Amino acid sequence: xxxxxxxxxxxxxxxxxxxxxxxxxxxxxxxxxxxxxxxxxxxxxxxxxxxxxxxxxxxxxxxxxxxxxxxxxxxxxxxxxxxxxxxxxxxxxxxxxxxxxxxxxxxxxxxxxxxxxxxxxxxxxxxxx
Amino acid sequence: xxxxxxxxxxxxxxxxxxxxxxxxxxxxxxxxxxxxxxxxxxxxxxxxxxxxxxxxxxxxxxxxxxxxxxxxxxxxxxxxxxxxxxxxxxxxxxxxxxxxxxxxxxxxxxxxxxxxxxxxxxxxxxxxx
DNA sequence: CTTGACCTTCCCCTCGCTGGAACCCTCATA
DNA sequence: TATGAGGGTTCCAGCGAGGGGAAGGTCAAG
Numbered sequence: 460x461x462x463x464x465x466x467x468x469x470x471x472x473x474x475x476x477x478x479x480x481x482x483x484x485x486x487x488x489x490x491x492x493x494x495x496x497x498x499x500x501x502x503x504x505x506x507x508x509x510x511x512x513x514x515x516x517x518x519x520x521x522x523x524x525x526x527x528x529x530x531x532x533x534x535x536x537x538x539x540x541x542x543x544x545x546x547x548x549x550x551x552x553x554x555x556x557x558x559x560x561x562x563x564x565x566x567x568x569x570x571x572x573x574x575x576x577x578x579x580x581x582x583x584x585x586x587x588x
Numbered sequence: 589x590x591x592x593x594x595x596x597x598x599x600x601x602x603x604x605x606x607x608x609x610x611x612x613x614x615x616x617x618x619x620x621x622x623x624x625x626x627x628x629x630x631x632x633x634x635x636x637x638x639x640x641x642x643x644x645x646x647x648x649x650x651x652x653x654x655x656x657x658x659x660x661x662x663x664x665x666x667x668x669x670x671x672x673x674x675x676x677x678x679x680x681x682x683x684x685x686x687x688x689x690x691x692x693x694x695x696x697x698x699x700x701x702x703x704x705x706x707x708x709x710x711x712x713x714x715x716x717x
Numbered sequence: 718c719t720t721g722a723c724c725t726t727c728c729c730c731t732c733g734c735t736g737g738a739a740c741c742c743t744c745a746t747a
Numbered sequence: 748t749a750t751g752a753g754g755g756t757t758c759c760a761g762c763g764a765g766g767g768g769a770a771g772g773t774c775a776a777g
Contacts, residue, residue: 503714503715506715507713507714507715510712510713510715511713513688514688514691514692514713515685515688515692524710524713527707527710528710528713528714530705531705532705533705533707533710534702534703534704534705535699535700535701535702535703535704535705535706535707535709536700536701536702536703538699538707538709538710539696539699539700539701539707539709540701542692542695542696542699542709543696545692546689546692546693546696549685549688549689549692550689552681552685553682553685553686553689556644556678556681556682556685557682559642559643559644559678560675560678560679560682562643563643563644563671563674563675563678564675566671567668567671567672567675570664570667570668570671571664571668572664572665572668572669573663573664573665574663574664574665575663575664576659576660576661576662576663576664577664578656578662578664578667578668580664580667580668580671581653581656581657581664581667583639584636584639584640584643584653584657585632585636585657586632586635586636586639
């Protein structure tokens with residue numbers, strides 16, 4: 460398979476696939492003309508990476524997850540720990556965003572949103588609040 | 589005031605303050621020795637920026653907000669619209685993160701987390717789910 | 718033979734800083 | 748008077764995870 464084929468089959472942009480090769484996540488062979496030549500296993504890895512990335516894992520986490528996946532003597536505890544740490548980071552981000560949302564939401568609710576200049580949002584930002 | 593003073597009084601790192609000057613958010617004067625020389629108004633702007641950034645506004649949003657703040661004939665509707673758009677982006681991010689959290693949370697719950705290799709997390713990532 | 722779709726490498730851009738190198742300024746102390 | 752500490756200055760590189768686009772090679776169809 461050429462890169463366009465794996466791109467459409469994995470849903471990942473060709474640029475991303477080249478990047479993943481660049482950083483050593485996949486190692487496709489090369490055809491005589493210099494084109495990357497992907498096997499089914501490469502496609503499988505790319506799909507794996509795409510799903511892991513969609514769950515928000517970092518590239519380095521993905522590297523670890525792939526290594527665990529390929530290690531048949533892995534302990535599921537290692538996978539679970541990685542996932543739990545990631546889950547904790549997600550929770551932290553959600554909490555941060557929710558705090559922002561709450562503060563900003565209140566300010567927005569207090570703002571008349573008309574043609575007058577008086578604005579509680581700017582008032583708060585300026586420290587007059 | 590030198591940069592160290594505004595840094596400690598605004599809570600922003602000196603690097604960040606230099607960066608904000610670089611991109612034209614503030615324009616401190618210079619002393620004879622070449623040092624940046626900050627007035628109270630600069631400090632006030634930096635505090636404004638710090639609060640806007642803490643609410644998750646992008647630098648470009650901050651630039652617009654500062655312009656609105658300094659424009660005495662602004663309409664609060666313009667501020668409110670910007671804030672509402674930002675609020676919508678925050679909500680989108682929260683929703684994305686919550687979706688990740690839900691999926692990953694279920695997988696984590698299904699994973700024994702022991703010394704055996706069998707792992708529903710990896711199974712899902714590999715597409716066997 | 719040419720066209721168009723595909724592939725290659727290469728380098729710069731994103732965003733919001735952060736770290737570090739190399740150097741200048743000022744003040745206090747030995 | 749040297750010197751050292753603790754400011755300040757500039758510029759360059761890098762982070763994560765790719766994206767955009769140029770310049771050029773390859774291949775199948777018409």
